[in-house]
Amino acid sequence: MNRRSFLTTTAATALLAAATTLPAFAQDPLKVGFIYVGPVGDMGWSYQHDLGRKAVEAAYGDRVVTSYVESVPEGPDAERVLTQMALEGNKLIFATSFGFMDAVMNVAAKFPDVKFEHATGYKRADNVATYDARFYEGRAVLGTIAGHMTKSNKIGYIGSFPIPEVVQGINSSFIHARKVNPDVEMKVVWAYTWFDPAKEADAAAALIAEGVDVILQHTDSTAPQAKAQEAGIYSFGQASDMGSFAPAPRISSIIDNWDPYYVKRVGMMLDGTWESSATWGGIGDGEVVIGEITEAVPAEVKAEAEALRDKIASGEYHPFTGPLNKQDGSAWLAEGQVATDEELSGLNFYVEGITAELPK
Amino acid sequence: MILGGIDIVVLIATLMAASTPVLLAATGELVAEKAGVLNLGVEGMMIMGAVGGFAAAVATGSPVLGFLGGALAGAAMALIFAFLTQVLLSNQVATGLALTLFGLGLSALIGKGFEGVRPPPTPKLPFGPLAEIPVAGRILFSHDWMVYASLALVAATWWFLRHSRAGLILRAVGENHDAAHALGYRVVAVRVTALAFGGALAGLGGAYLSLVRVPQWTEGMTAGAGWIALAIVVFASWRPERVLLGAYLFGGITAIQLQMQAAGYKIPVHLLTMAPYVVTIVALVLITALHRRGAQAAPAALGRSFHAST
Structure with a gap:
């Protein structure tokens, strides 16, 4: 220097x-x-x-x-x-x-x-x-697609922890899958982790062994996508687009923005x-985004899902609209009644039709 | 064969694949600990094996070279540990923990370019008509070759430690390094070799995770498997056959609890989630207690540094 x-x-x-x-x-x-x-x-x-x-x-x-x-x-x-x-x-x-x-x-x-x-x-x-x-808004759209795409009428859901946010997602997916496919069943597996690729892969494998042919996940890695691909079934991107698995198994995604x-x-x-x-x-605020619905999904299903998305975005439709019963058969929401934010943020029960038991 | 709504055959086939990473890592660690070195860096070696194996497999398009790359990456990590603890005589516990942190960070850096990439598939071994045998065919003959290789490695380790002269020397070094040194055995050389072997197996386990079990690279993907392997070695009282039992028990109960959830069993999920840990520990502790040799099971020189001058 x-x-x-x-x-x-x-x-x-x-x-x-x-x-x-x-x-x-x-x-x-x-x-x-x-x-x-x-x-x-x-x-x-x-x-x-x-x-x-x-x-x-x-x-x-x-x-x-x-x-x-x-x-x-x-x-x-x-x-x-x-x-x-x-x-x-x-x-x-x-x-x-x-x-x-x-x-x-x-x-x-x-x-x-x-x-x-x-x-x-x-x-x-x-x-x-x-x-x-409001992830449950996006889950409603994914549930609609899942209900149409399943052939075994069994949809799998990989849960992380039984907290209200995840329970909302399970309920919302199930309600909307049932709406388009009355025979649909929902299988839930709790991984008790947000991120553990090996465990998420095992959870996906367990669901596939149960005959599930569409998987939704509420854990953060792409491991279930890889398992879905191996088994030749469908899945949805979670949190991020996970677009590297498009057009199948990933047929759409719920993106947090x-x-x-x-x-x-x-x-x-x-x-x-x-x-x-x-x-x-929610979707209307741009915080929840539905990722591209791929060509693996029939055009009319895609159109139906996008119409639902737009109705939710405009506030015309709320995914938790009555009549809805709780899992034990007791009444929750009357015809046309909408769940309040307070109810949703403390949601700790499944809706009627889900047979699994929610861990307390 | 369906029992209580769960297909037992599928379950056993799943658990063998699911247990392989932990089994490999635990077997490697067992050899290192038998030589008297406590390497807490299993997690770090595994994740380096996972990224190294993944990178090698993607670059060459060959899963075999991928596994080789994983083993080399694990062994390289172990040699860093060996240099620090055997030559520079650093504290083994602290060095092992540092190795884990180092491995997690370095693998994340190396793996940046591999996110979202898919590895070449590892094919199942073609057994032809054997795989068609009901029950046994699906359980025994439906795997990729690494599953068989891991079982062969456990058997070889058992034979080596128990029946070979070199294995006897290795155990002598682990029990009393001063006596072994006095007899003219090269304590440090034996330990470095044992560590490299342990690292290679941990690396293989990691590569199995990223190439077969998941299969993809994700940062931090071992998610604690290395620590499970370490615990299994201790609870298996340093015996390869019990390590096999422990690893399969742990992997099996993990798989069965997820399948029980999927099948809709009305058992509290919290109990199911903790079952793999509880059952594995209780089973291995019971076996050790029944044989009444558990107290003396740990190699006497485990974790102690050796220098010829002392």
Whole structure:
């Protein structure tokens, strides 16, 4: 290094140091943190959240700095990671899995000036907002397709954990599959994991051994798609498009699109208008997207599914519209009655016609 | 053959394939531990085998070369461990844990380009008319060759440890490295070889996961299988035949509980989900207790560093 370049770098460093120590002159970028339950390479749930994070970066450029921690187990570790993020100066933190709920509440109480956003949860505070997507709207469309496509009249569903969000999905798929095919049966297997490719593959294999020929999944990896392909049956992409398995076995998909929400919330943070809220967007808000319905699906089925999607998007139709009975045969919704959000967010029973037992 | 709504034949055939990754990894770890080295990096070696095997299979289009690549990737990881613990005498527990973290991270990096790619299929072995035999044909003759190879490896390991001179030396090194050294055996060389073998088997197990069982590459796809393998070695009191039993029991109960759910059994799912762990541990502990030699089962020098000067 010669003397001149030494001087210029030193000068540059000094300038940089001055710039960073004088926040009054240049606006500090807003630090936004994300924690994911799976790896961003899961091609499903966490991958979609990370697309949302990238959308935030694209929208606000150098006004924001984002960071993420992936594969954070739901449990005490989440609290440690959240605390770490808050200490690193993140002012807005997105916790993107149901099981992070209590960790978020505990850490939020310790950092009152850090804002938290918790996906799919129901506990809120002044600095904790929740957000969720109406996945059951998309499940209604997939259920319609599944009801038409099954030949054995057995549809399989790989569940993760028996929480309201997943139970809504099972019920909604079943209701709409039954609507177009009264002989349909639903087989449910609980994997008790969000992400474990080998176990998800085993769960798919167990369903296939039971004679299922259409599989819906509520776990995050593409392993069930690979099994469906091997067995020559149909499946649906989950959380992400999983388009590499199109046109079959993947005949459509339910996509979580967090971009609009993340961009909006970070924008509110930048304007100083952020406040705690509970957001629950659906197909109409662009938060739930139905992936391309492939040519493996007959044209009239595709048209029917798309019509249902549009009716849900416009608010003309609600997937949980009576008459609907609970699994034990007791009445739930009367003719024309629509389930309230409150009922749905605490949904802990199957509708009539599902024979499996819901774990408590 | 259907029993209680579950096809037993399909179940047994499924469990053999489902148990193979853990069986391979556990057998490899058993050999390493018999030589007196505790390698907690099984998970890391497995996942490196999974990505290495996947990459090799996709690049060459040959599943056989894929498995070879998986074994090499696992062995390479084990040799890093061997260099650190046998030459530089680092702490085995800490190094093993580091190896797992390193493997998970490195495999994610290497695997970035392989997401959504499909591997060449590993064909089932053609047994012709044998596969048509009712019941036994489906159970015994309907698998890909890795399932048979894994069983052969368990048998070979059993024979090697029990009946060969080299196996006796390996066990001597694991029981008392000072005595083995005094007798003129090369303790470090034996241990490095045992570790490399263990790594290769863990790598094979990982490759089986990404090439046959799932089959695709996904980051973090071993999801704890390596830890299960480690636990099975301990509960099987360091005997290959019990490792086989433990791995098949674990894989079998995992498969049966999912099938019971699919068949609509009215058993609480929580009980079913924990059954594989509970049943495997109880069964193996009972066997050990009945033989009354469980207490002395662990190799005496397990986890202890060796240097010729001490």
